[in-house]
Amino acid sequence: MKATGIVRRLDDLGRIVIPKELRKKLNFVERQTQVDISKEGEYIILSSKEKGGLSRVLDELGRVVIPIELRRTLNLEDRDSLEIFTEEEEIYLKKYSVGCMQCGEVNGVITTGKVSLCRKCLKKMVAYVKSNTKILD
Ligand SMILES: [Zn+2]
Numbered sequence: 001m002k003a004t005g006i007v008r009r010l011d012d013l014g015r016i017v018i019p020k021e022l023r024k025k026l027n028f029v030e031r032q033t034q035v036d037i038s039k040e041g042e043y044i045i046l047s048s049k050e051k052g053g054l055s056r057v058l059d060e061l062g063r064v065v066i067p068i069e070l071r072r073t074l075n076l077e078d079r080d081s082l083e084i085f086t087e088e089e090e091i092y093l094k095k096y097s098v099g100c101m102q103c104g105e106v107n108g109v110i111t112t113g114k115v116s117l118c119r120k121c122l123k124k125m126v127a128y129v130k131s132n133t134k135i136l137d
Contacts, residue, residue, distance in 0.1 A: 006084040007096050014071055015063040016082060018046070018091065023062050026089055033058045039070055044082075046091040066093075 008016050018028055028035065028048055038045050038053030044066060045053070054067045066076065074095060076082075081096040099106045100118035108119045117125065129135065 001085045001087045004084045007081045009081045012078045015065050017063050030060050035064045044093040
C-alpha cells in the first residue's frame with residue numbers, strides 16, 4: 001500500500017473529495033462511477049469494481065458519501081480527516097490520527113475535540129488536575 005501524503009476532511013454530510021489526480025489515475029468518473037465502499041480493519045476501501053460493499057455514485061465534484069454505518073463503525077465524525085492510500089486500483093482511507101500535542105507520540109493517542117494526548121501525557125495532566133483541584137472551581 002502506498003501513502004499518497006494526502007489528507008482530506010469529511011464534510012458535514014459525510015462526503016470526501018477524491019483528489020483529482022487519483023480520480024484520473026484510477027478512472028473514477030464524476031456522476032458515472034459506482035464506487036464500491038467496503039471496510040477492511042481500520043481502512044475504508046473505495047473501488048470502481050464490485051466487491052460486494054455498499055455502492056455510491058461519485059458526484060459531479062468528485063465526492064463520495066461514506067455511508068453512515070461505516071462512519072459509525074470506524075468512529076468517524078463529521079470533519080474528521082482521512083489519510084489517503086492507494087493499493088493497485090483501489091483507494092484506501094484511514095482515519096488520520098495526529099500525534100500527542102505534548103510529546104508527539106502517535107500510539108495510544110486519545111482525542112477529545114481538538115485536544116490529542118498520549119496516555120502518558122494524559123496521566124500527567126490528570127495528576128496535575130488532581131493535585132490542583134482549585135483550577136476546577
Ligand atoms: Zn504525550
